[in-house]
Amino acid sequence: MFTKVAARSFSSSASSAYKVAVLGANGGIGQPLSLLLKLNHKVTDLALYDLKGAPGVAADVSHIPTNSTVSGYDPEGLEQALTGSDIIVIPAGVPRKPGMTRDDLFNTNASIVRDLAKAAADYAPDAAVCVISNPVNSTVPIVAEVLKSKGTYNPKKLFGVTTLDVLRASRFVSEVAGSNPVHEKVTVVGGHSGITIVPLLSQTEHKSLDQETRDALIHRIQFGGDEVVQAKNGAGSATLSMAQAGARFTGAVLDGLAGERDIVEPSFVDSPLFKSEGVEFFSSKVTLGQDGVSTVHPLGGLSDHEESLVKEAKDTLIKNIQKGVDFVKQNP
Numbered sequence: 085m086f087t088k089v090a091a092r093s094f095s096s097s098a099s100s101a102y103k104v105a106v107l108g109a110n111g112g113i114g115q116p117l118s119l120l121l122k123l124n125h126k127v128t129d130l131a132l133y134d135l136k137g138a139p140g141v142a143a144d145v146s147h148i149p150t151n152s153t154v155s156g157y158d159p160e161g162l163e164q165a166l167t168g169s170d171i172i173v174i175p176a177g178v179p180r181k182p183g184m185t186r187d188d189l190f191n192t193n194a195s196i197v198r199d200l201a202k203a204a205a206d207y208a209p210d211a212a213v214c215v216i217s218n219p220v221n222s223t224v225p226i227v228a229e230v231l232k233s234k235g236t237y238n239p240k241k242l243f244g245v246t247t248l249d250v251l252r253a254s255r256f257v258s259e260v261a262g263s264n265p266v267h268e269k270v271t272v273v274g275g276h277s278g279i280t281i282v283p284l285l286s287q288t289e290h291k292s293l294d295q296e297t298r299d300a301l302i303h304r305i306q307f308g309g310d311e312v313v314q315a316k317n318g319a320g321s322a323t324l325s326m327a328q329a330g331a332r333f334t335g336a337v338l339d340g341l342a343g344e345r346d347i348v349e350p351s352f353v354d355s356p357l358f359k360s361e362g363v364e365f366f367s368s369k370v371t372l373g374q375d376g377v378s379t380v381h382p383l384g385g386l387s388d389h390e391e392s393l394v395k396e397a398k399d400t401l402i403k404n405i406q407k408g409v410d411f412v413k414q415n416p
């Protein structure tokens with residue numbers, strides 16, 4: 085643990101000084117994510133928590149000369165890590181090995197996320213919670229159920245981080261189109277695993293791809309995580325690209341909290357879009373504001389093919405979401 089200096093005093097207004105806590109900060113995602121958050125000037129207080137090793141990560145990134153203090157916490161410091169947090173980012177949990185699905189991580193990660201959600205409710209009940217730990221389609225409902233049971237659930241402040249699907253979509257589309265990925269904006273909706281990931285190519289300039297190219301591209305976006313898992317060959321899953329995705333999404337939530345306008349990112353949230361069909365959470369574009377989600381955007385026009393992909397995604401999501409809800413009911 086490190087002595088903090090009064091970081092907030094450096095900032096001229098409260099709306100540009102924020103505490104962000106990273107839970108799982110010593111992991112493959114946690115370390116580079118902490119680095120990238122240290123580079124975000126809105127973050128004035130960075131609290132890094134892990135079962136072990138977070139003080140070392142904190143000491144390391146704390147030497148970067150940006151206007152924030154960094155503190156590292158072992159388990160006995162969880163309360164201190166969380167207290168006063170504006171955003172809690174959760175990449176704690178085990179990653180996949182080749183041959184596993186994200187759902188295979190459920191048995192291990194469900195209880196990790198449940199327990200961290202309990203601590204979040206106790207020590208930072210107003211914080212926005214960004215869940216990276218897989219399976220996101222189930223861990224987000226787990227957090228929601230825990231917060232509901234604690235009376236602190238704010239549906240506008242719970243996010244499943246699906247930004248990596250958006251990054252991959254930009255990159256993979258650009259490889260097919262021979263374009264600059266920086267300018268490729270693809271909305272990805274649904275959830276964060278396999279067929280629940282639905283990129284809306286019909287809303288891009290690439291709506292006229294031949295069917296074979298289109299299907300291969302969609303499949304690559306849906307199963308991009310597998311490419312990394314296989315290439316790492318037992319050493320885990322995406323960490324560096326995920327850190328970039330997590331930093332971008334956390335940055336967007338911060339921008340919204342700070343009152344910036346037109347901050348829009350897709351995220352897996354408590355969504356009105358398909359609730360009448362039993363889908364409690366769904367990823368679509370959301371506008372981020374001072375209180376978290378300010379607008380959940382509808383999907384917009386879909387091709388017939390995308391309609392069928394969304395339908396399949398919804399069927400799987402209903403089961404994934406229910407699994408998370410049941411877990412908390414059975415293992416409170």
Ligand SMILES: NC(=O)C1=CN([C@@H]2O[C@H](COP(=O)(O)OP(=O)(O)OC[C@H]3O[C@@H](n4cnc5c(N)ncnc54)[C@H](O)[C@@H]3O)[C@@H](O)[C@H]2O)C=CC1
Binds near residue numbers: 179321
């Ligand atoms: N949402 C997304 O797009 C993505 C999600 N992931 C998921 O992120 C999670 C983390 O992945 P990696 O960083 O590669 O794994 P990792 O194993 O490298 O790191 C996980 C970290 O969590 C820590 N941890 C475990 N239990 C904890 C607890 N109770 N409290 C605090 N820290 C705890 C571990 O000590 C470790 O440092 C995995 O579940 C993975 O599937 C990975 C890539 C993309």
Ligand SMILES: O=C([O-])CC(=O)C(=O)O
Binds near residue numbers: 180310321
């Ligand atoms: O594939 C995994 O297990 C990790 C992940 O969620 C991703 O890379 O999208």
